[in-house]
Amino acid sequence: MGKKIFFISRRMLLFVAGALGMLLLVLFFNATGIFTDYIVQIINISLINVILAVSLNLINGFTGQFSIGHMGFAAVGAYTSATVTTLIAKVTPRLPYTEFININGYIVFILALLLGGIVAAGIGFLIGFPSLRLKGDYLAIITLGFGEIIRTIFNNIDYVGGPRGLLGIPKFSNLIMIFVITLLSVIAIRNLVFSTHGRALLSIRENELASELVGVNTVRYKITAFTIGAFFAGIAGGLQAHLLQIAHPTQYGFLYSILVLIMVYAGGMGSITGSIIAAFALTFLSEGLRTALPGLGDLMHVKIGDEWRMVVYSLLLIIIMLFRTEVLMGMREMKLLVPEEEEHHGQHA
């Protein structure tokens, strides 16, 4: 057994300390002007993408299902939490009190965020219950359909702004808020993956028939993974809506779901570390090209406009997929995320 301090393993403490250290470093750089608000904004978006990628990895990577409607759950979380903060409680980060109850706006926000996650999880359960009896391509098509249905529903509800989107959402998401919630989400999913239940999920991915034969209730485990994945996607959606101050039906389209899927695949199916790195790398890559492309153009004395950015970005994605078959992390994890007692078994999978 590894050493434990207050029931928390030493490695986990190190991981949390390391993460908080990075947060402090970023805050310090931002305060001294080395990191502009732009860099902080990219970090914010990367962190939200981390939650999305890690939670989708739980469904696609660890359990071996194929869901491609992940942003549908994010939409549910975004609209639910934003409806609570913007339309019902009418809280702002500036005024500490709500209109009708005297509680701090941030408490309302956290509760709204949780509610968004829970509603997304509930819908995930409802979708998963009938459809997880299906396998492979069929599940993909159902989740794809679900993503589009959710988008269309929000497009047609006038109360949440319909096709104009839900506007005037208070800006509750800041770096610290997003960072802490991302950290908690990653730890929660990591703990699940390395628990007995996580073992069951992995067994489904490796061989569903065999795991059924040794007594794993595969349908139940698949639904659980799907529901938990949906919960965290809902949280990510809520954070994003309160960062951008707008929730618009088109933000949750098929393309964004695919982008999250790419992060999972590029990072490595079944690697939390991989998803974290890929979420950061791809978000920074997309933004970095804004500066890098015109710079490259200057070197070659040609003008490369911003319209080429997405072409180069897509090209780079193809190259990553072609030349790195085991991609960034494969199924490996960084040491700090693996419980000490697991190490002797080699790879956890």
Add this chain to the structure above:
Amino acid sequence: MKKKFIAVLLTVLSVSLILAGCSQKTTEIKIGGVGPVSGEAATFGQSTKEGYELAVEEWNKAGGLLGNQIKLIFQDDKGDPTEAATVWTKLISQDKVVAIVGTVMSKCSLAGAPISQANKVPMISPTSTNPKVTEVGEFIFRACFIDPFQGTVGAKFAYENLNARTAACIFDVGNDYTKGLSEFFRDKFIELGGEIVAFEAHATGATDFKAQLTKIIAAKPDVIYISDYYNDVALIAKQARELGYTGPLVGGDGWDSPDLVKIGGKAVENGYFTNHFSKDDPSPQVQEFVRKYEAKFGKTPDALAALAYDAMVIMLDAIKRAGSTDPEKIRAALAATNIQVVSGMISFDKNRNPIKSAVIIAIKDGQQVYQTTVNP
């Protein structure tokens, strides 16, 4: 594994270093330009970008701004609010622009506007029509008229140019755009002394409008105001003509599509609609703009290019009049704008929406023909 991790970390760091290391020259005035040059609205973004570039190039040739050259930093927002928010933060915190001109889609302008407002960087959107955009705060302006304004102009045109004294409206009850246009048409028409004899709603997605049209035609209006989009307009026009209506039809910029004539055929003849800009407008400003645009880009400009050009000129003119790059002074100068741009004389109301003329386009022999310009 460790090596790879370090490699990735280095990449991320180097990218951020590139981003942080942009050098700044003091001899330039930096203006941010935003438009969606990739994604679903890429054609809109391309026109917009060209509009910005033309305006900046002209001003630079004429000696720049406050004795400095203008540097346009154009960024793509992909038509995605997330990207728009990032781009706004980049332009403000990284590039340290004096002002931002952008962007096309309302959802993106709405993601950018709060950032502009919080950092006090004046912003003007060329083509975002959602009224909420300028409601974000006193630093946010727009160059295009908002939807209700077209109803007002349409009423004025019907009353003064078509000499109509009675009018009927038909609109989509489930769409804010068409409902708003009809309501503002009605209010202005009554204010001018006319009479609204029928005000009929139809359901979204309806294809049979005969019930409403029978009622409208029985009331014998001089003009029918159809505030729908072109596909509905074509059907409504066809059915109205079938029921024996021969008078003029009037509408808003939702009519602006080649498909209107394709679907509507002869039924949409004697139809008029309000629009932002027409390349056939004989005014010297428009003709000069069309000539310069064609010379530079080899194609005829559309309304988006004209509005982008206008938005940029309005911003540059305001900075010139402000005499400095102080945001508060630029904001005050913007609010006091009163200049002639391509799409007409422009000034701003207290909600920072423009007061300016609209062009009326007529449908004649299956072609869109410039009819006249109506001042508010």
